[in-house]
Amino acid sequence: EDPQSDSSVSLLPHLEAKIRQTHSLARLLTKYAEQLLEEYVRHQGDPFGLPGFSPPRLPVAGLSAPAPTHAGLPVRERLRLDAAALDALPGLLDAVRRHQAELNPSAPRLLRRLEDAARQARALGAAVDTVLAALGALGARGPGPEPAAAAAATVTNTAAGIFSAKVLGLRVCGLYGEWVSRTEGDLGQLVPGGLA
């Protein structure tokens, strides 16, 4: 697929600027997401953060990792999936922050990063929506995650304990990083000049 033909309508200057701006934001948040993950594992204790640590990849209801087929989709469809994921992430990150506030109350930097990540995901999602609207592609997003609030309010198995909550938090932080990185890549293909 030629990404430039996907945006075959010549982009107005303001749309081009918006795309560049959103792409830059996604790039910045990719870096922040890596820092969040480092901060998170530091506070959960070993084996979190040890090389080779491979916890169960607990499925998170309402959000999954980018599919292997994601890269092969049309760019507008990819951006719709990016926006949907970014829409689901704030609620999940907030939930992780609330749990970490009980588990690690003396880790203000971790809590602040989680709070910031929720806000940043919201902002990036809104920016991607703006780009999609400008591209005339904001219509039906198609099958995507459940609405964020509903996903975050799902009652869980109460036998699950604190260790599994740590693992889940790790999973959510990982998903956040995967989706902002994926968004950066997808927007990069829209930037005139074809930035990756």
Added chain:
Amino acid sequence: MPAGRPGPAAQSVRWPPPLLSLLWSALLLCVLGVPRGGSGAHTAVISPQDPTLLIGSSLRATCSVHSDTPGATAEGLYWTLNGRRLPPELSHLINASTLALALANLNGSRQQSGDNLVCHARDGSILAGSCLYVGLPPEKPFNISCWSRNMKDLTCRWTPGAHGETFLHTNYSLKYKLRWYGQDNTCEEYHTMGPHSCHIPKDLALFTPYEIWVEATNRLGSARSDVLTLDVLDVVTTDPPPDVHVSRVGGLEDQLSVRWVSPPALKDFLFQAKYQIRYRVEDSVDWKVVDDVSNQTSCRLAGLKPGTVYFVQVRCNPFGIYGSKKAGIWSEWSHPTAASTPRSERTGPGGGACEPRGGEPSSGPVRRELKQFLGWLKKHAYCSNLSFRLYDQWRAWMQKSHKTRNQDEGILPSGRRGTARGPAR
């Protein structure tokens, strides 16, 4: 929650279960142990889940493999604690699907989020986990001290018992109430003046005592400090005096004049404020303190070195406010203000030295006694200003007349007489 067999000193989990359930209802979780397609991992559960234990106690835990998966067996399972594999002799198979673990003499938890006890399959994949909380109950906080800034708020500090090391997150809550009536209140703004402090910003009564105490709580219990009783008026401090100016006193080479303004927040109430001045030479770390500066807003520093830069600071103690009999609390020092004394015009060995020559009043003991005399005059004679002024005038006259005498007598820098034209004094 299935019960393992805790050690003799083990405590049941005290962290409020309803709170954890609330957290889980807000958290999006899948059921632990639902295998991902293709992972090949069997699922299991560890018991007890997230126990809380005293340091030195023992723990018996089990890892039970779910039997709904064909081929599920506890054979080959092993344990890790905080990422380190535990010796196999600590584990044994209870039955085909359950591996038991016995840990003795537990150390305090390595991190506040709990030690990670994990059950692994033969291939190393994680089957289940449980977080251990090993520590001590809190000891009684002590040494509570409080102060009020300009009667508007109250800040308190305390020392945690046992130097605070419980290995568990310990929550400190500062409580206060009016002594003879009123309900318990809880301070909400923590860590304002260090890790064990709290700030009450408003709605404080004056002229009536408060009772203040600190409660410490963790998973293993709680402790309460002794009660401190105080009236806000007895613990008032204020801002440092603003507008501190330091200037020379005419040509006097060993004096500087310090002036300041009464702290504005309390200026209408400070009838008996005390002040302290401290000063040091520019390249020194040793401060000299002038303590006997009572309710006035100026002071003259004497006995200084000529041609030297001095840094000066002032602070205020609003004691006696509204008739309080307590000592009051010193404010912070004002920002340093600098000034230099005039250079000495006299030459001689060491050039610029301010050692006295013949005919001049000697420094040291005489000056000290003179200062004491003037201090006494200030308290008893109500004419201190006059005395200082007269003293300054006398000193200036002495310096001038000494210079003139030296010129008349032709005294050389080495002290030898040259050709003298008049009789020596």
